[in-house]
Amino acid sequence: METLAGAGAMSFGRKTLPAHAETPLAAAPAAEPVSVAIRASAEQFALVRSAALGRLDPVAVANMDSAALRSAIIEAVGAVAGDQRVQLNGREQMLLADELVHDMLGLGPLEPLLADERITDIMINGPDCAFIEISGRLQKADIHFRDNAHLLAISQRIASAIGRRVDESSPLLDARLLDGSRVNIVIPPLALDGPCLSIRKFAKKRIDLARLVEFGAMSEPLSRALEVMARSRLNIVISGGTGSGKTTLLNALSRFADPSERLVTIEDAAELQLQQPHVVRMETRPANLEGAGAITQRDLVMNALRMRPDRIIIGEVRGPEAFDMLQAMNTGHDGSMSTIHANNSRDALSRIENMVLMGSLGLPAVAIRQQIVSALDAIVQVQRMRDGKRRITQITEVVGLEGDVVVLQDLFRFDYDGENRDGTLRGQFVPTGARPSFLPRLKYFGLDTLYNSVSAVGAA
Structure with missing residues (x-):
């Protein structure tokens, strides 16, 4: 399982610089204005991400498990980074590969939070605002979704997994994840700032x-x-x-x-x-x-x-x-x-x-x-x-x-x-x-x- 530091470095569409890769997941984002260097880095990561996806064969990807897909993505990311002259070290390539695997096979930015057993509740208040509960206390989570459409797609993936739907005609949903975690979803027009998810995590260890x-x-x-x-x-x-x-x-x-x-x-x-x-x-x-x-x-x-x-x-x-x-x-x-x-x-x-x-x-x-x-x-x-x-x-x-x-x-x-x-x-x-x-x-x-x-x- 990834450490919180490693998971915290992943953010869809808003990749931080390598210098920030060790920021804890629960830490609040820095209050300073985003620098030009960070914006350029985010653009580079977006370019590599898009180009790497273009190199993957959809038919082959459909038949891959997560491990094989991760290897294929790492190879594609390395090739694209070389072609585009983007300097990515091995750790950054693996982080980007994990991000893409989570987005294609899992629940995107939610995956690191779901894997951390210390977290008991996850609250997503739109694509740029997320909170978690650890030891009974709420704190901000350093994860982001690309936009409202990305967050809505993750919400619909959760709903479809149990044979339900969430859309404008049914904007409220009580659902559960495959591991048993309880999920409540509210989407626009009821949620004004984008889709909102509230996840009560399923305890993997039986508590007596x-x-x-x-x-x-x-x-x-x-x-x-x-x-x-x-x-x-x-x-x-x-x-x-x-x-x-x-x-x-x-x-x-x-x-x-x-x-x-x-x-x-x-x-x-x-x-x-x-x-x-x-x-x-x-x-x-x-x-x-x-x-x-x-x-x-x-x-x-x-x-x-x-x-x-x-x-x-x-x-x-x-x-x-x-x-x-x-x-x-x-x-x-x-x-x-x-x-x-x-x-x-x-x-x-x-x-x-x-x-x-x-x-x-x-x-x-x-x-x-x-x-x-x-x-x-x-x-x-x-x-x-x-x-x-x-x-x-x-x-x-x-x-x-x-x-x-x-x-x-x-x-x-x-x-x-x-x-x-x-x-x-x-x-x-x-x-x-x-x-x-x-x-x-x-x-x-x-x-x-x-x-x-x-x-x-x-x-x-």
Whole structure:
């Protein structure tokens, strides 16, 4: 894999001088005006690039793999540079060859960013503006596309790979890359400054609760409590903001499903990484150009009930399918899980209630809350905090209903205690000592003693 320094030297149509080849990818472009020498160098690179492409046989290129194509391009670049009297050293020739290979077989300037495992998010705001997230912090990326047409071509390549399209008639797209990374695309006329891409990268390494403990997202006792809750088939909703780590935690919790269980996953854009042997993955489908043929999450949840699932896992609840999710949890599909966007546990319940009302079922608020209380056992709140780290800030039990108010009870919480010298936040994951009402269920699975040992039940 290329280093960030090597990748940062590549930029489509705006090649930097060799002296700048060691600039880190995440470094912001220099504030000084571009010199005449740099413009001349960019023109030379563009000339070599165009002439080298003209020397390649399209029929032969179509049958080459990436390694063979790279060798052919290096040879063509060397020949053109000699003919045009452009001085390129071996490193510069290889960089230009990689650029062309990425443009012909991959996703152009995005390839170095996708190859860097430190990067978790990629945000393209037009051909000349790109940002990346590393360790929870955003920074500018030194990559460029030639123009809006080049960026649009890359966007359409992403869409066509999964049988979808993005154009003026369909300017919005939720898609995924071949490695599972989630992509959202917005193009003109909706995006005023050119096509915009937001990529949530697919983690190549499986992340479990032990890794999350290492990252500081939770404590060891809290991870053991979550393991007990997942193994006891409690119905869990993971709540949090965008990029807070909801899907990562959902993947980690799903590892504790019994291998004999049949799991059905439902997502808008498939990104879950379940590791059980018996998993059925389903994905929604948008409407065609005539406005017909759409398959929604609600359709998939209703169909999943006919597939004899043991657990139904919805990647994210965002609409009327919330009612069908509650129905599934209330009809014997214990251990089901989902995620939801909300600021805290109480807001998560309000959002679920509002999403049920979106279905225009005419149910009174009390009836909806009764469904919620009967279906849900716990809400896990996650948050990306101001130091860039993602942490579990709250585990809340859904206790019951008093009148028309849902009663909640915190089982664990994160107590903020200050800031370290390196800017990271300091705090403790504290068990409240509250006795959960689902303790008899834990006893049924033989896990009550383990839960008591890590949650200090009865101490409060």
